[in-house]
Amino acid sequence: MKKSILSKLMITLVIGLFSISNLNAQTGTYDAIHTVLMGSTYEYNVALHGSNTYTWEIVNPADPTDVLEIIADKGINKQNIFWDPTKTWVKNGDQVILRVSEFRDHGDGDVCSSVSEITISFTNSLPSIEFVTVDNAICSTDATQVTVKFNGVAPWDITITDDQGDASKTITGLTTADPKVIPVAGEPGYYTYTFDIAEGDLLSPTGDVTHALTFTTFVDDNVRKNATEANGTMTGTLSITVYQLPQISTINHN
Amino acid sequence: MKKIYLIIALTFGLVHFASAQADQQVTLGTTHNYNVTAVAGYTYTWTVDAAGSDTDVSTVTGNTISVDWNQAVGVYNITVYATDATNCISETETISVEVLGQSSVLFAAADDAQTCSDLDGNAFGGGASGGSSSFQVKFTGGLAPYDLVYRVLDATNTQVGTDVTVNGLNATDQFDVPNQFINDGTTNVVYKVVIVSATTKDGATVALPADDADKTRTITVLPKPRITGGIKF
Numbered sequence: 001m002k003k004s005i006l007s008k009l010m011i012t013l014v015i016g017l018f019s020i021s022n023l024n025a026q027t028g029t030y031d032a033i034h035t036v037l038m039g040s041t042y043e044y045n046v047a048l049h050g051s052n053t054y055t056w057e058i059v060n061p062a063d064p065t066d067v068l069e070i071i072a073d074k075g076i077n078k079q080n081i082f083w084d085p086t087k088t089w090v091k092n093g094d095q096v097i098l099r100v101s102e103f104r105d106h107g108d109g110d111v112c113s114s115v116s117e118i119t120i121s122f123t124n125s126l127p128s129i130e131f132v133t134v135d136n137a138i139c140s141t142d143a144t145q146v147t148v149k150f151n152g153v154a155p156w157d158i159t160i161t162d163d164q165g166d167a168s169k170t171i172t173g174l175t176t177a178d179p180k181v182i183p184v185a186g187e188p189g190y191y192t193y194t195f196d197i198a199e200g201d202l203l204s205p206t207g208d209v210t211h212a213l214t215f216t217t218f219v220d221d222n223v224r225k226n227a228t229e230a231n232g233t234m235t236g237t238l239s240i241t242v243y244q245l246p247q248i249s250t251i252n253h254n
Numbered sequence: 255m256k257k258i259y260l261i262i263a264l265t266f267g268l269v270h271f272a273s274a275q276a277d278q279q280v281t282l283g284t285t286h287n288y289n290v291t292a293v294a295g296y297t298y299t300w301t302v303d304a305a306g307s308d309t310d311v312s313t314v315t316g317n318t319i320s321v322d323w324n325q326a327v328g329v330y331n332i333t334v335y336a337t338d339a340t341n342c343i344s345e346t347e348t349i350s351v352e353v354l355g356q357s358s359v360l361f362a363a364a365d366d367a368q369t370c371s372d373l374d375g376n377a378f379g380g381g382a383s384g385g386s387s388s389f390q391v392k393f394t395g396g397l398a399p400y401d402l403v404y405r406v407l408d409a410t411n412t413q414v415g416t417d418v419t420v421n422g423l424n425a426t427d428q429f430d431v432p433n434q435f436i437n438d439g440t441t442n443v444v445y446k447v448v449i450v451s452a453t454t455k456d457g458a459t460v461a462l463p464a465d466d467a468d469k470t471r472t473i474t475v476l477p478k479p480r481i482t483g484g485i486k487f
Contacts, residue, residue, distance in 0.1 A: 139342035246338040248298075249291035251349045253278050 037222035038085040045078030059097040092124040127152025127220040127232035137241035143198035152220030159217035207244035276352035281396040281458035289318040296336040357396025358461040360468040368474040371437035386430035396454035407446040435475040
């Protein structure tokens with residue numbers, strides 16, 4: 001009787017400390033719902049406690065007793081899980097439960113266990129990006145601001161190239177912690193990001209030249225972990241005309 | 255020791271700065287025109303940093319301005335930039351203009367001259383002064399070189415010949431008056447050389463001294479020596 005009470009107490013203590021998290025420092029701990037891109041691989045982990053063992057299961061959210069797949073039985077505290085789109089329960093818009101059970105064998109016949117779960121929500125939508133800034137014209141040596149709108153999962157990498165053979169504008173590791181990444185009001189999951197481009201950046205050579213800017217790379221964390229997709233959906237072209245500065249002679253005097 | 259080096263460096267820098275030559279020098283009170291090469295479709299914005307009604311060129315949009323430098327002596331900048339049809343602006347062009355004070359002139363030395371009378375037909379009559387009398391002048395202020403006009407008066411203050419213009423005089427310089435005087439008398443004859451007017455290089459009038467003594471010099475013409483009795487044979 002005393003052992004039973006002690007076991008229950010230990011289970012309660014362990015549950016309080018136990019949650020699924022992710023090892024990737026850039027993304028941090030997953031929220032209660034982790035939206036994943038079908039076909040992608042993500043790493044999950046729970047805190048390691050001594051020599052405890054961990055069982056990883058996929059569970060039907062409508063029936064917690066319906067185990068769809070056992071990924072690892074009494075395995076280690078972390079798993080790379082490939083969300084295989086060929087599986088019947090991996091469907092766009094559907095959800096499953098990722099459950100991890102932790103077991104501690106006290107060697108006296110008592111095995112304490114605890115459970116942690118997160119909801120996996122599947123999507124087959126790639127992140128998208130588009131230009132918000134409309135076509136414009138600037139004077140050579142001036143800078144212009146370009147705003148893009150996108151969605152997806154941080155961190156984002158963006159590359160923009162112009163049609164004049166100039167160097168690319170590359171933005172890497174963009175996260176929502178950047179103060180210039182601003183959520184779009186009324187459009188959850190969408191953000192804008194504004195940056196300067198200038199002569200010598202994307203806009204050379206100068207001299208009444210119209211530069212057509214297009215996205216050549218757009219990667220978010222889902223794309224980065226996807227087995228087949230190299231980029232999100234990139235839409236639009238931004239034209240910026242760069243006018244050559246007027247030339248002036250030296251001042252003559254009598 | 256470091257302080258000494260610093261003082262030397264600062265002194266050198268100040269001297270160097272003070273000696274920097276402006277792009278143009280003008281005389282106070284003169285008007286000058288400035289222009290850049292005109293380009294169709296451009297408008298021009300000028301500024302002259304000698305703020306004042308006579309140097310306000312803010313309404314000018316053409317490629318030429320006229321500046322009346324009548325404010326004060328000093329160094330000023332003229333700056334211009336162009337704006338094209340796309341509203342792009344050019345780099346600026348600037349020149350510095352040093353406005354010099356008004357000028358004056360006077361004879362620099364008490365160098366009244368003496369010469370022998372020419373012979374008949376203005377043949378050289380000998381004497382140490384040679385064929386001309388030299389007078390030193392000194393200009394102060396204004397833009398060199400200067401042009402000077404003088405005239406010669408006889409003893410009755412009647413002008414001899416016409417006014418003579420001497421061009422290109424430096425701040426300290428001299429000019430020569432031809433000794434073309436004939437004195438058939440028996441006593442010395444005194445002629446006056448009087449400065450009538452002068453102008454700076456940029457056309458400003460040079461002030462003349464109020465005292466006649468500073469703008470007048472004399473040429474004393476000695477009488478011809480005479481041979482009396484003719485040649486005996």
